[in-house]
Amino acid sequence: MDTNCPQLSQIVATSDRKAVLAEIKKIFLYHYSRRGFRSIKKNAALLQKLFEGKFAGYRACNTEYHNLSHTMDAALASARLIDGYNIINQTLSERTAINLLNAALFHDTGYIQESWDTEGTGAKYTSVHVERSVAFLESNQHTFRLARNDISTIANLIRCTGLSVEIENIPFSSEEDQYAGCILGTSDILGQMADRAYLEKLIFLYYEFSEANIQGFSSEFDLLRKTVDFYDITKKRMADAYRNVFIYARHHFKKRYGIDKNLYIEAIDRHMDYLRKIIEDETTNFRHKLKRGAWVHTHRGNGSAVKVKNAC
Numbered sequence: 001m002d003t004n005c006p007q008l009s010q011i012v013a014t015s016d017r018k019a020v021l022a023e024i025k026k027i028f029l030y031h032y033s034r035r036g037f038r039s040i041k042k043n044a045a046l047l048q049k050l051f052e053g054k055f056a057g058y059r060a061c062n063t064e065y066h067n068l069s070h071t072m073d074a075a076l077a078s079a080r081l082i083d084g085y086n087i088i089n090q091t092l093s094e095r096t097a098i099n100l101l102n103a104a105l106f107h108d109t110g111y112i113q114e115s116w117d118t119e120g121t122g123a124k125y126t127s128v129h130v131e132r133s134v135a136f137l138e139s140n141q142h143t144f145r146l147a148r149n150d151i152s153t154i155a156n157l158i159r160c161t162g163l164s165v166e167i168e169n170i171p172f173s174s175e176e177d178q179y180a181g182c183i184l185g186t187s188d189i190l191g192q193m194a195d196r197a198y199l200e201k202l203i204f205l206y207y208e209f210s211e212a213n214i215q216g217f218s219s220e221f222d223l224l225r226k227t228v229d230f231y232d233i234t235k236k237r238m239a240d241a242y243r244n245v246f247i248y249a250r251h252h253f254k255k256r257y258g259i260d261k262n263l264y265i266e267a268i269d270r271h272m273d274y275l276r277k278i279i280e281d282e283t284t285n286f287r288h289k290l291k292r293g294a295w296v297h298t299h300r301g302n303g304s305a306v307k308v309k310n311a312c
Contacts, residue, residue: 005259005261005263005266006259006263007196007263007267008194008196008263008264008267009196011023011257011263012076014069014072014073014076014195014196015069017048017068017069017072020072020073020075020076021041021044021072023076023079024040024075024076024079024101025037025040025041027079027080027082027083027252027256028040028079028082028097028101030083030086031082031083031086031091031092031094031097032094032097032098033094036094036097036098039098039102039145039146040098040101040102040105042144042145043102043105043106043144044072044075044105046143046144047068047071047105047106047109048068050109050112051067051068051071051112052068057114057115058112058113058114058115059112059113059114059115059117059118059122061111061112061122062113062121062122062123063111063121063122063123063204063208064201064204064207064208065192065201065202065204065205065208066108066111066122066123066129066208069195070108070191070192070195071104071105071107071108073191073192073194073195074104074107074108074184074187074188074191074192075101075104075105075187075191076191077104077186077187077188077190077191077194077249077264078100078101078104078183078184078187079101080248080249080252080253081183081186081187081245081246081248081249081252082097082100082101082183082248083248083251083252083255083256084247084248084249084250084251084252084255085183085245085248085251087248087251087252087255088248088251092176092179092180093176095150096176096177096180098150099150099153099154099157099177099180100157100180100183100184102144102146102150102154103154103157103158103180103184104184104187104188106133106136106137106154106158107130107133107157107158107161107184107188108129108133109132109133109136109137110122110125110128110129110130110131110132110133110134110135110136111123111125111126111129111132112136113125120211121208121211123207123208123209123211123212124211124212125212126208126209126211126212126214127212127214130158130159130161130162130165131159133158134155134158134159137151137154137155137158138151138155152173153172153173153177156170156171156172156177156181157177157180157181157184158184159181160181160182160184160185161184161185161188163234163237166241167181167182167185167241167242179243179245182241182242182243182245183242183245183248185237185241185242186238186242186245186246189234189237189238190246190249190264190268193231193234193264193267193268193271194263194264194265194267194268194271196267198268198271199224199271199274199275199278199290200290202220202223202224202227203220203290205223206219206220206223209223224275224278224279225279227272227275228272228275228276228279231268231272246262246264246265247262249262249263249264249265250262278290
């Protein structure tokens with residue numbers, strides 16, 4: 001790991017959704033048409049309305065880990081991997097690229113509750129959110145004006161984000177679509193784990209898991225401790241199930257910015273190094289060490305509200 005590497009946030013501020021979408025567009029246009037980007041731009045605007053509670057029939061997003069910011073991070077990572085792939089291989093078809101980026105936008109819509117569903121938060125759907133995302137896509141296909149064949153492909157791409165799914169068992173119509181699924185699954189991992197505030201957001205993830213009754217984590221600190229092992233598992237999944245497509249990020253950063261590094265892996269490795277220090281040092285409360293930005297968490301599961309704020 002190179003500690004002198006520029007950070008991803010220095011390339012584009014991921015907190016600025018307009019800047020992220022502009023970066024995705026810039027990358028898309030290296031290989032594809034402006035007309036092709038229209039579907040992505042339109043759907044990004046509609047998905048923002050969904051997450052903000054302005055989409056008819058649905059509540060605003062109330063999960064603080066799986067939110068619109070993560071969705072845009074996954075879409076940006078997808079665009080970067082597409083670019084890196086195209087730089088050294090035969091270019092993916094425009095249709096595949098469009099479907100992949102749309103799938104990134106839709107992949108966590110399963111966390112959004114319908115208007116009638118006022119109990120708890122969308123976190124309760126953690127275990128089934130992938131198929132709920134597919135159901136949202138299929139139920140609202142006319143609003144998003146996607147072709148029937150594309151709906152099927154996008155649905156299968158979304159399914160590739162399930163961490164236990166066997167991609168070989170998903171009925172893709174082509175090898176290229178299956179490979180695109182590997183890109184999306186990888187982007188979902190890279191987008192969240194390379195987030196500048198990833199370690200802080202793990203506290204949010206703990207409360208999502210708690211509401212969903214996900215077993216195996218006895219406390220916030222226990223989730224932090226087990227994240228190091230989780231990264232080892234995800235590295236193996238990225239290498240095997242997702243066919244090492246994470247390497248294409250390095251080709252993107254080298255070609256477009258002259259940085260011969262995979263900035264996603266560099267960022268994640270920095271997080272893991274710092275996380276190990278937190279785990280090993282028991283002299284102070286771990287919250288005092290998550291000091292890289294002020295944040296507040298309000299847990300609303302089962303109608304309760306518990307505010308969590310870092311002490312720095």
